[in-house]
Amino acid sequence: MRKSLKAVAAGAACAVAGAALYGAGAATAGPSTANSTHEPYNIGLLAKDIDAYYGTTADADGVYQASPDSPYAEDLARIDADARRYIDRAARRAHHRGQKPAVVFDIDDTLLLSLDYEKRHNYTYDAATWADYVNRADRPAVFGSPQLVRYAASKGVEVFYNSGLSEAQRTAATENLKKVGADVNLDAGHMFLKDKAAPPAYLKDCASPGVWNCTTVQYKAGTRRHIERDLGYEIIADFGDQYSDLDGGWTGRTYKLPNPTYFVS
Template sequence: MPRARLSLRTRALAVAAAAATLGATFYGVGVATADNSVPRSDQQIPNLTDVVNQIKAYYGDTVDTSGEHQASATSNYAKQVAGIEAKAKAYLAHAEAGAGHDKGHGKGGKPAIVLDVDDTSLLTYNYELEVGFNYTPASNQAYLDTKNMPAVFGIDTLTNWAAAKGITVFWITGRPESQRADTVRNLTASGFQPAADTAHLYLKNTATPPSYLPCGATCTTIEYKSGTRAHIESLGYDIVGNFGDQYSDLSGGHADRSFKLPNPMYYLP
């Protein structure tokens, strides 16, 4: 799940929108996103309490002894993620074998994968419930100051397997540069073995944006993420797999194949 322009994040808690995205495994151009039409009647608006309860049921909500909400490894969410990861692993095994013979899908670059952070690598479920799905920079920073988010089920194992196969791992997140230390700490604590160092972890830097982004501090999510992927390619890599929970994580090209992880909790344009 990502995140460019976190301060402008748009929340979507609509059952219809969730149902439309939950089944998507591979990203395709032209897939519908959140519906911004204005309801003509209250009958067209899902009951918010019902939607939250459905989200909790989908994640298999449990509450631990410290009062923290946790998703269940046997939940429908975990099962859906496992199916996506199995397809991704099969694909990456084939891609890595081709790149090992300098084929690299015809590009000749070193094989690499790119992952978003929030709800792609790390699960924000407890934080989202804690703040009532109402993200603010202050509440998010306060959470990261005191807590680690768990890895999305199985994504740490898949990432570590890819690294062991010789596939370089990169992260591109819309988290601000000020959260670099928190993000590195959390990825490491949650079981990710590839180094999340400055060469492999890209965060949003609006104060001093990198020169390879022509849009500078005004980049949209798609411009920022696709532009950063283009930069990674310029370093001699072939991005064989791109993982994200938002379509904006995956749009804009510069990846051979993209994998959409489910996230009914919010929508980021």
């Protein structure tokens, strides 16, 4: 379930400050969702804080973009530097042991930035407008992420994608990833998308043809388990902007990228 800014205002305010710590690879708890009797953080001020964090500006076409000089970009750069060092070490160890190392990337707001959609829709979600936005296939890259995909591949690490996008959005997702330079292993054997009509057998614990009861964690962890158990890879790192991208095991080191605009449970 995707929750809007209005549903998680207090938790999102904390997420900006805490994202980089989780992103360094440390295993930390998720954001607090505890109810409180005190007045929550003001949504209008939170939206301004989010703009400041991203350095949000509209380009010549009126598209909202993040600034490469923003705190958001700085946090991503720190995560990227740590991830490169770790991938280099972990890949060498895995190859030495005769293993097949792999990394797993979420797509939305891990590789492709949806800031323009979030701001235009006041940090709310609508399935129809979101589908239209995705199908335009013109989202910008999350700073540094396409380069990290290519870096992992250059070290002999197999790249997989584990996304909440639907099977119907595969063409658009592939086109968009190619546009931003993440043109690595974009075939169906490496890019896993949700297929609720015909779920794969490895998700049989929570889905069957025409029936989908998987939570985000069950879907993503089940896919990673398939990559390891069935395909024979050793996942050395998992990248996502949501805690639900990273929970459930079969991850190697986890990297939480910052995203204060929405929360997926």
